[in-house]
Every structure is written in C-alpha cells, then in structure tokens.
Amino acid sequence: MKINFNLNGNDRTFETEPNEKVLDFLRRIGLKGVKRGCETGDCGACAIILDGKIINSCMLYTGQIDGHSITTIEGLGDNQNPHLIQETFVDEGAVQCGFCTPGMILATKALLDKTPNPTLEEIKNGLSGNLCRCTGYVKIEKAVVESAKKLGGKNV
Amino acid sequence: MFKEVNKSVKKVDGISLATGKALFVDDQNFEGLLYGKFLRSPIPHGIIKSIDTSEADKLPGVETIIHYFNSSHIPHTTAGQGYPEPSPYDTYMFDKKVRFVGDNVAFIAATSREIAEEAIKKIKVEYEELPAVLNLHDAMKDNAPKIHDEADSFGIFDKDKNLAGGVEVNVGDVKKGLEEAEIRVDYSVDTHYSQHTPIEPHICITYLDEKGRLIIRTSTQVPFHVRRICAMVLETPEKNIRVIKPRIGGAFGTKQEVYLEYYAGKATLLTGKPVKIELTREEEFISRTRHPMYVNVKLGADKTGKIHTINMDVISNTGAYGSHALTVMFNSGSKCLPLYKAENVRFNGKTVYTNLPVAGAYRGYGATQGYAALEQVLDILAEKVGKDPVEIRKMNHIQKGETSPIFKALGEGKEGAETFIKSIKLDEALDWGVEEINWQDRIPYTEKTGRYRKGKGMGIFMQGSGIPLVDMASAFIKINDDGSFNLQVGATDLGTGSDTVLSQIAAETLETTTDNIIIYSSDTDMTPFDVGAYASSTTYISGGAVNNAAEKVKKQIIKVAAEMLETHEDDIELRDTKAFSKKNNTSKTFGDIGKYALYINNQFQIGAIGSHISQVSPPPFMAVFVEIEVDTWTGKIKVLKYVCGVDCGTAINPKLAEGQVEGAIVNGLSYALTERYIFNEKGKMMNGSFQDYKIFNIEDLPELKVKLFPSYEPTGPYGAKSVSEIGINGPIPAIANALYNAVGVRAHKFPMYPEFILNKLEKNG
Ligand code: FES
Numbered sequence: 038m039k040i041n042f043n044l045n046g047n048d049r050t051f052e053t054e055p056n057e058k059v060l061d062f063l064r065r066i067g068l069k070g071v072k073r074g075c076e077t078g079d080c081g082a083c084a085i086i087l088d089g090k091i092i093n094s095c096m097l098y099t100g101q102i103d104g105h106s107i108t109t110i111e112g113l114g115d116n117q118n119p120h121l122i123q124e125t126f127v128d129e130g131a132v133q134c135g136f137c138t139p140g141m142i143l144a145t146k147a148l149l150d151k152t153p154n155p156t157l158e159e160i161k162n163g164l165s166g167n168l169c170r171c172t173g174y175v176k177i178e179k180a181v182v183e184s185a186k187k188l189g190g191k192n193v
Numbered sequence: 194m195f196k197e198v199n200k201s202v203k204k205v206d207g208i209s210l211a212t213g214k215a216l217f218v219d220d221q222n223f224e225g226l227l228y229g230k231f232l233r234s235p236i237p238h239g240i241i242k243s244i245d246t247s248e249a250d251k252l253p254g255v256e257t258i259i260h261y262f263n264s265s266h267i268p269h270t271t272a273g274q275g276y277p278e279p280s281p282y283d284t285y286m287f288d289k290k291v292r293f294v295g296d297n298v299a300f301i302a303a304t305s306r307e308i309a310e311e312a313i314k315k316i317k318v319e320y321e322e323l324p325a326v327l328n329l330h331d332a333m334k335d336n337a338p339k340i341h342d343e344a345d346s347f348g349i350f351d352k353d354k355n356l357a358g359g360v361e362v363n364v365g366d367v368k369k370g371l372e373e374a375e376i377r378v379d380y381s382v383d384t385h386y387s388q389h390t391p392i393e394p395h396i397c398i399t400y401l402d403e404k405g406r407l408i409i410r411t412s413t414q415v416p417f418h419v420r421r422i423c424a425m426v427l428e429t430p431e432k433n434i435r436v437i438k439p440r441i442g443g444a445f446g447t448k449q450e451v452y453l454e455y456y457a458g459k460a461t462l463l464t465g466k467p468v469k470i471e472l473t474r475e476e477e478f479i480s481r482t483r484h485p486m487y488v489n490v491k492l493g494a495d496k497t498g499k500i501h502t503i504n505m506d507v508i509s510n511t512g513a514y515g516s517h518a519l520t521v522m523f524n525s526g527s528k529c530l531p532l533y534k535a536e537n538v539r540f541n542g543k544t545v546y547t548n549l550p551v552a553g554a555y556r557g558y559g560a561t562q563g564y565a566a567l568e569q570v571l572d573i574l575a576e577k578v579g580k581d582p583v584e585i586r587k588m589n590h591i592q593k594g595e596t597s598p599i600f601k602a603l604g605e606g607k608e609g610a611e612t613f614i615k616s617i618k619l620d621e622a623l624d625w626g627v628e629e630i631n632w633q634d635r636i637p638y639t640e641k642t643g644r645y646r647k648g649k650g651m652g653i654f655m656q657g658s659g660i661p662l663v664d665m666a667s668a669f670i671k672i673n674d675d676g677s678f679n680l681q682v683g684a685t686d687l688g689t690g691s692d693t694v695l696s697q698i699a700a701e702t703l704e705t706t707t708d709n710i711i712i713y714s715s716d717t718d719m720t721p722f723d724v725g726a727y728a729s730s731t732t733y734i735s736g737g738a739v740n741n742a743a744e745k746v747k748k749q750i751i752k753v754a755a756e757m758l759e760t761h762e763d764d765i766e767l768r769d770t771k772a773f774s775k776k777n778n779t780s781k782t783f784g785d786i787g788k789y790a791l792y793i794n795n796q797f798q799i800g801a802i803g804s805h806i807s808q809v810s811p812p813p814f815m816a817v818f819v820e821i822e823v824d825t826w827t828g829k830i831k832v833l834k835y836v837c838g839v840d841c842g843t844a845i846n847p848k849l850a851e852g853q854v855e856g857a858i859v860n861g862l863s864y865a866l867t868e869r870y871i872f873n874e875k876g877k878m879m880n881g882s883f884q885d886y887k888i889f890n891i892e893d894l895p896e897l898k899v900k901l902f903p904s905y906e907p908t909g910p911y912g913a914k915s916v917s918e919i920g921i922n923g924p925i926p927a928i929a930n931a932l933y934n935a936v937g938v939r940a941h942k943f944p945m946y947p948e949f950i951l952n953k954l955e956k957n958g
C-alpha cells in the first residue's frame with residue numbers, strides 16, 4: 038500500500054506493507070537514528086514525534102502515520118548544523134553511549150515545543166518514557182533545563 | 194598545570210551520537226542479510242535425544258540450521274578474558290545436554306526474522322529431562338544432580354560437587370582471632386539475579402569480505418578476545434577473522450562475553466551470506482546476568498571498635514556455565530577485604546553451578562555483592578561498640594602508604610600483586626558527605642514514630658584499576674601533513690567516553706589540542722592490541738599505553754624540529770602544537786614538522802606504538818551517604834537524597850567521570866530496590882520485559898550529588914585511577930543501613946522490595 042506523510046518537513050510518498058511497524062519502516066528507508074531497544078513500547082529508543090507528540094514507533098503501524106507529520110532525529114540537525122538541544126546534550130555530558138539519545142532529544146523537543154518553560158516535574162514527566170542505562174539521568178535533566186533556558190521560551 | 198586533561202572537553206563522538214548519525218552495529222545495510230534465531234531449551238536440565246529439522250528445512254528462506262548433531266564440539270568459555278582465561282572450559286557451541294531454560298538447542302539463519310521464527314516452531318526435539326538444581330544452596334548437596342558431567346570440559350574446580358571454582362586464603366589466625374575477640378559480628382546476605390539491560394541488546398553481524406575473510410561487526414567490550422575465541426570455536430586461525438566494534442549502546446559487563454559471534458560466523462561460513470543476530474529484550478534477560486551470592490562476614494574487634502579479624506565466606510551462583518565464575522567470586526574478596534586493616538583475614542569462596550541463567554561480568558564484578566554484606570557489618574559493629582558509623586570506618590580503613598596482604602593473596606583467579614596505597618582522599622569525601630546529608634541530625638530508629646520514617650545510612654568502598662600484570666593495552670600514533678595525529682587504540686569505548694579520554698591524554702603529552710587527535714578504536718585489523726574494556730582498566734591501562742606512544746612521538750617531533758630549526762634537541766620546547774627553539778626564538782608548527790618529515794628531508798613517518806601493563810591496581814575510593822523514607826504501611830522505600838564522594842585520582846574528563854558515577858549509582862539504586870528475577874518452578878525467568886523488570890527512569894531519580902575528590906595516583910596517566918565501576922557498590926549497603934536507622938530492620942535479601950520490608954516490620958511487631 039502507499040502512504041503519504043510529512044517526514045521532517047517534506048511531503049513524501051512510500052510503498053509499505055500494512056503490517057510493517059514504523060520503526061522497521063523508518064530504518065528501512067535509511068533513518069537509522071531510530072533505535073530498537075525493546076519493541077514493546079517500554080524504552081523510548083525508537084521514539085519519534087508524531088503531530089507534535091512523542092510516541093514510540095515500535096508500537097505504530099505505517100498506516101497510522103498516513104496523512105500525518107513526523108519528526109525523527111535526522112529532522113533536527115546534523116553534524117554541521119546540530120540543533121541547539123543536540124548541542125546542549127553534548128555540552129552537558131548527557132550523552133554516553135548515545136543509544137537512548139535520539140529518543141531523549143526528541144522527547145525534549147516535544148516537551149519544550151509545548152511547554153517552553155517546564156518545571157522539573159514537567160521535565161521528568163516528559164522524559165519518563167525514555168530509559169537510559171548509562172547516564173543516571175542527572176545530566177540529561179540538566180541538559181533539558183539548559184536547553185529551555187537557551188531557547189528562552191521560544192519554540193524551535 | 195594540565196592543558197588538555199582534567200578538563201571537560203566535549204565527547205569526541207558526542208555530536209554524531211546526538212544527531213543519530215553515529216553508526217551502531219545495525220546501522221549499516223547488508224545485501225542479502227540473513228536473520229539468526231535460537232531454538233531454546235524449554236527444560237532446565239536434560240539430554241537431547243534427537244533433533245528433527247526436516248519440516249523446518251523445507252520452509253522457503255531457511256538457509257541453515259546448526260545444532261549438536263551437525264556441528265563440532267569444542268569446549269571453551271564465553272568469558273571474554275585474557276588468554277588463558279581463568280574461567281572453566283565448560284561451554285560448547287551446542288552440547289547434547291541442556292542446562293537451563295533458554296539454553297541454545299539450535300541456530301537458524303533465514304532470509305527474514307519471521308521465517309526464522311517460523312522455522313524454530315517446526316523443529317522437533319526429543320529430551321530426556323533430568324532433575325535440576327534451582328537454588329545455589331542446593332548445588333553442593335550430596336544427592337544434587339551433576340550439571341557438568343561431560344568428559345571433555347576442563348578447568349572446573351570439582352565437577353562432582355557442581356563447583357565451578359573455589360579458593361581459600363588465610364592470613365594470620367582467623368579462628369583464634371574470632372574466638373578471642375571482645376566483639377563479634379556474624380552476618381549474612383543473599384544477593385539476587387539482575388541484568389545489565391544495555392538499551393541496545395546484544396547484536397552482531399558477520400559477513401565475508403572480498404577476500405573471503407570473516408568480518409565480525411559486533412557490540413562487544415572485547416574485540417580481540419572475540420577474535421581469539423571465535424577462531425578457536427570455528428577452528429580457523431585468527432588471521433581469517435577481523436572484528437570491528439562500531440558505536441555500541443551500553444554494555445556494563447554483559448558484552449564482555451563471546452557467545453553470539455561464532456554462531457553468526459558459522460552460518461556465514463556455511464552460506465557465504467551476511468548473518469545478523471539481535472537478541473530480543475526478553476532474550477537479553479537470559480543472556481548474561483549478575484552472579485547472585487550468599488555472603489557471610491564474621492568480624493572480630495576489640496571494645497574500641499578496632500577490627501582485628503575478618504572472615505568472609507562466599508557462595509556464588511554462576512548458573513549453567515562458569516563464565517567469570519572464579520574471578521567474580523575472587524573479586525568479592527579482593528575488592529572488599531583490603532579496605533579494612535586486620536591482622537587475621539580469611540576468604541573462602543565457592544562458585545556453584547545451577548540450572549539457572551548464566552551469570553557473567555557485571556559492573557562491580559563481585560565487589561558489589563561483597564559490600565552488600567561487609568558495609569552492613571561495619572554498621573552492626575559500630576552499634577555494638579557505641580560508635581558512629583563514620584568514626585568506625587575512619588579508624589579502620591586503609592591509609593596512604595599502607596598495604597593489605599589480600600592484594601597479593603587474591604588476584605584474578607590466581608595470586609594478585611602487592612599494592613601499597615599511594616593515593617587516597619577517602620576521609621575528605623567522608624567529611625564532605627557528613628555535611629551534605631546533615632549526618633549530625635541522625636537519630637536512632639527507636640526514637641522514630643509515625644507512618645513515614647526517615648533514616649540515614651552510609652558506607653565506604655573501593656574497586657581496582659585494571660588487572661595488574663595481566664591486562665595489556667597498546668596504542669599507535671602517527672603525524673599527518675597538517676600536524677594532526679591519528680591515534681589508533683585497541684581500547685573499546687562502550688559509551689563510557691574512552692575515545693575522548695584517550696584523545697585528551699594523547700593531546701596533553703603531544704602538547705596539542707584534543708581536536709587535533711583523530712581517534713580510531715577497536716578493530717582487530719587496524720588497531721593494535723588491547724584486552725578490552727573491563728575491570729575498570731581503560732583510562733588507567735589504555736591511557737598508559739597512549740601516553741607511552743605519545744612520549745615516543747614527541748621525541749621524534751623534537752628531533753625533526755631541532756633539524757629544521759638548526760639547534761639541539763634539548764633546546765626544543767613543544768607548546769601549543771608548535772616547536773620552539775628557546776635559544777634562537779624561532780618556531781615551527783607541527784604542520785611544518787609533519788610536512789618536512791614526510792616530504793622534504795631525511796623523510797620518515799613520525800609515529801610510534803606504545804604498550805602498557807601495570808604492576809599494581811590502585812583502588813579508587815568512595816564514600817556514600819543516603820537519606821530514605823520508609824512507608825511503614827506499605828513497606829516502600831523512597832530515596833530522598835544520595836550523596837557520593839569519589840576519589841578517582843585525576844579525573845581526565847571530570848564531566849565524563851561524574852557521568853560514570855551517576856550512571857553506576859542509578860543502576861545500583863534500581864538493583865537495590867526494584868530489579869528482580871521472577872522464576873517459575875522450572876527456573877524460567879518470567880518477567881523478561883521492561884514492564885515487568887523495573888529499571889529506574891528519570892522520575893525515579895532522587896536528589897543525587899556526586900563530587901570528585903581528586904588525589905594524584907603516581908602510577909596512572911596524569912594521576913588517574915579508574916571510576917567506571919565503583920559507583921554501583923554503594924546503594925545496597927547504604928540504603929540497608931538507612932533502613933535500619935529508619936525502622937530497625939536489617940535487609941539480608943534483595944531487592945529491598947515492599948513485601949519483604951513489610952514482612953520484616955510485622956515480624957518485629
Ligand atoms: S523499541 Fe520502541 S519503545 Fe523500546
């Protein structure tokens with residue numbers, strides 16, 4: 038079947054099987070920043086932003102993104118032009134192995150887009166679906182706080 | 194003054210990770226990739242009578258099925274340790290016996306995951322089930338079923354008693370010491386199963402290159418051990434194998450294990466096609482685990498609280514195979530006992546086989562289990578002699594210039610290395626922690642009432658820095674035309690930041706900046722040898738190798754610069770990526786020097802290889818304080834504040850060092866409070882998902898304060914010691930001590946789950 042959706046700002050059309058998971062689909066078309074950590078919706082490594090909301094792509098079928106907008110980590114920035122949140126994560130030491138990082142950064146973006154000046158509680162809530170085994174979350178929390186400060190309450 | 198080390202430079206691979214560009218094992222496409230899956234044993238112990246694959250073979254897309262009856266039978270260990278490994282050779286690619294629920298029975302490679310899964314269902318296996326050992330305390334009983342009765346395994350301590358390993362060391366006279374002690378403490382704990390849960394599960398892809406060599410792209414801590422062990426099991430020389438470790442998604446010990454790569458490799462050799470094995474999260478829980486241990490500590494002290502005698506008995510459960518069986522058990526003694534001075538010390542350790550999931554290396558490596566008992570025992574002693582827990586530790590812990598006979602007596606499955614403490618900032622960390630947690634406000638549990646009761650607890654800890662006289666690392670550095678340097682290291686960055694730390698060390702020695710170092714690591718064809726990332730070794734051992742290589746390169750640069758600037762070598766000073774003639778007040782950039790050496794005159798490649806082993810393993814030290822709140826109605830423990838001071842020598846990169854400690858602490862907190870294996874009556878782990886096996890998320894994070902107390906370790910690169918493991922040792926005993934301080938019950942079983950606490954509270958009335 039064919040699906041049409043907005044991928045990182047561009048309208049795209051793809052051929053897919055109805056039973057294909059969005060996680061597998063995105064990786065198949067080359068977006069390898071979407072990671073597989075559990076496939077049961079529990080770790081957030083596969084998280085993407087769907088119409089402004091953070092969601093685990095391993096729990097979605099491709100039909101469910103037809104007609105919608107999604108953002109993956111590749112849509113935020115690249116080595117030459119990293120997004121401010123990406124830079125801040127690195128500056129704060131919030132990246133260790135980096136396997137959870139794309140999901141964490143997207144969760145941060147979804148949070149800050151909606152809540153530009155989050156409380157600590159809102160930060161914890163916004164990132165609660167993303168597991169990290171390396172960092173102990175301390176520096177991740179700090180990176181979100183700093184990102185919010187630097188963005189100065191603006192959505193980016 | 195340092196320029197590049199002791200500085201929180203940005204992680205060299207940080208941006209590529211944060212943008213999702215960094216390549217992990219699965220992020221490269223392979224044409225015609227096959228998917229590998231295991232058929233796993235449904236029974237804990239039994240003999241495979243027959244395997245019928247005829248139905249599965251017929252499935253279109255099934256390329257190969259490997260099992261006991263069509264593969265070779267080479268005893269080996271999956272423990273990725275140096276050669277010869279101190280772990281027993283008790284494992285086979287496939288055996289005719291299965292030894293735990295989940296043991297490998299057959300391996301299928303097929304054109305899709307679905308087909309491989311379908312094929313598994315079509316394989317018919319006939320088993321003769323045997324009685325099983327499902328508890329470590331049952332393993333040594335006279336009538337216990339023998340788990341490893343095969344003829345050709347070796348290195349097993351006592352097959353008839355299900356003993357994978359055993360050791361006893363004695364210093365002084367422990368029996369007499371305990372008999373004559375004014376104060377005695379006798380206390381035991383049972384620590385539990387747990388899993389590392391790296392967010393990237395185990396994964397590898399194998400393929401043949403254009404010359405037909407087997408390439409193994411794998412998420413490993415030990416590329417060189419992968420090559421050696423795969424060569425052995427696949428019966429081919431090392432020269433036919435290349436192992437590449439790309440970015441990997443966390444490891445924590447579980448990837449110091451070589452047990453997927455040779456299955457995929459075998460299938461690639463048979464089919465000529467690339468093969469991928471990626472464990473599911475559920476499988477990850479029965480890949481490798483932490484050794485559960487029974488630990489008993491008997492302590493003899495005088496009335497002042499001065500310790501004279503320590504006896505530690507350990508029974509460690511290695512599960513079905515003895516991966517790291519001997520050494521993890523050794524470490525529960527060797528990384529704990531030297532912390533306290535005593536004239537009489539005895540360590541008696543046994544590692545038993547059971548028909549349960551296989552244990553292996555896990556951050557903390559036995560020390561975590563040992564401290565679960567030892568640091569509670571210190572508190573019990575303090576209470577008996579009426580002293581403060583901080584004071585009792587200060588008066589007994591090892592000091593600068595001192596040694597412990599245990600360093601020499603207990604090594605890595607054999608004798609160790611005598612080690613005098615040359616750097617320690619433990620008392621400073623203790624004093625800071627006392628302030629941070631308001632220790633002076635601590636009151637005994639007897640004065641507490643109400644539903645919610647707060648408590649404070651503490652503990653002190655040490656670990657090691659690499660394995661002395663065993664671990665070797667090497668590094669190669671060469672200069673480029675522009676004065677940049679390639680640094681090639683066998684060392685393995687697991688996400689720990691070692692690529693960054695090693696680049697910083699190279700930059701410091703070479704008098705340049707970290708961004709002028711191009712690091713490439715962990716590729717058995719392209720980088721020199723390194724044992725890999727384990728035993729808290731990378732900064733200390735691999736860092737030493739980088740420093741050695743850089744020193745040699747520095748000498749060559751000075752030589753060329755002297756020639757260019759027409760002066761003597763001792764007139765040359767290197768600074769800011771330049772060479773200066775002090776006398777002539779002239780200079781050349783490293784770019785000028787690189788070009789000159791490569792193109793202009795007396796041409797040669799400025800470059801050198803450096804290796805390093807250490808004679809000693811200097812311990813990092815740590816003081817931990819915690820405040821908790823216990824809900825006496827539900828038994829739930831809430832951690833309010835966790836304070837941790839660590840002496841890791843010079844922190845090469847303070848931010849990354851803190852990150853190591855924070856990560857280890859949070860891992861330790863959920864190990865202490867929420868992580869547990871639920872087994873059914875066959876020893877099958879029943880809760881293999883993140884829904885049912887709870888690791889901490891960001892919402893569970895308490896107030897956490899980590900502070901580094903830099904000492905200077907003269908044997909380490911720029912004064913560094915290790916930092917990656919020690920943090921995980923703190924949570925269990927510190928929280929257990931706080932629990933006692935809150936409600937007067939002692940935790941000897943873990944995790945400290947609400948039911949368990951409630952039960953204890955009820956017993957106490
Ligand atoms: S892979 Fe989707 S939530 Fe874990």
Ligand code: FES
Binds near residue numbers: 136170442688
């Ligand atoms: S950085 Fe490794 S899982 Fe988060």
